[in-house]
Amino acid sequence: MNCREVRKTLSAYLEKEVSPAMAGKIEAHLAGCENCRLLTEELKALNKSLSSLPEVEPSPALLAKLYAIPGQVELEISPAAGEPEKVRIFSRKFWLSPAFQPLLVSLTVILIVASLVFFTQPGRSFQKSLSLEFHRAYSQAQRVLVKAGVITDRLNGFRESFLASLGSDQLPKSDQN
Structure with missing residues (x-):
């Protein structure tokens, strides 16, 4: 050693x-x-x-003062009798209560992820690729909607020509939709 x-x-x-x-x-x-x-x-x-030193016993007055400290702290914290306890929104007790801890954790995670996405170089490239994918998906959805409109127009045209070939006076007219 x-x-x-x-x-x-x-x-x-x-x-x-x-x-x-x-x-x-x-x-x-x-x-x-x-x-x-x-x-x-x-x-x-x-x-x-x-x-070899003798043990010193504290005086009764000192003991009484020491035993009274927890009661004084409770009186300072707790509201007066009959008054409801007011919890202020900006107090530490409100935000650190167990009910808000999951909210604080999720906000912290969101802030960390947002800072990584917006303020780092890999995050900026991720933003660009995400924007590109969003625009691709949007244009593809527009093309699908246009094709769906074309198909419904064609079907309506086929329906009208079919009804015309059968003779429209034999069948009752239905709604155009």
Whole structure:
């Protein structure tokens, strides 16, 4: 073990909270290192002098003040009796409530994705390709609608010629649609 490792575990060693294997390693280091041995002796002397000090009991007035602190904090937070608790929209309590945490997470994700799309070079190229695909799909949809209009016009023409060939006076006229 080196000095740094011994200094980290020295307090636990003095309180006999280390494994016997670790204690053996520390003792072997202390046998060969004068600085760590002096530090160990100083810590032992400090522990001995601290244990000889008497325990001080806090005064009843101090205890009463300490026990009153949680009640004072609750009075500052909670509303007066009979008043409904007002939760302001701009308060931290409102926005960090569990009901709004999923909303905050989703807004954060949306902002991150939007910033990646709008403010990075790959995002700009993605915008261009997305715009191109949108315009292609739009023009294809327009072509399909035009073809559908042409087909309905042709079908209406076939219908009219069929009715004319049968003789329109034999069949009742129906709606043109």
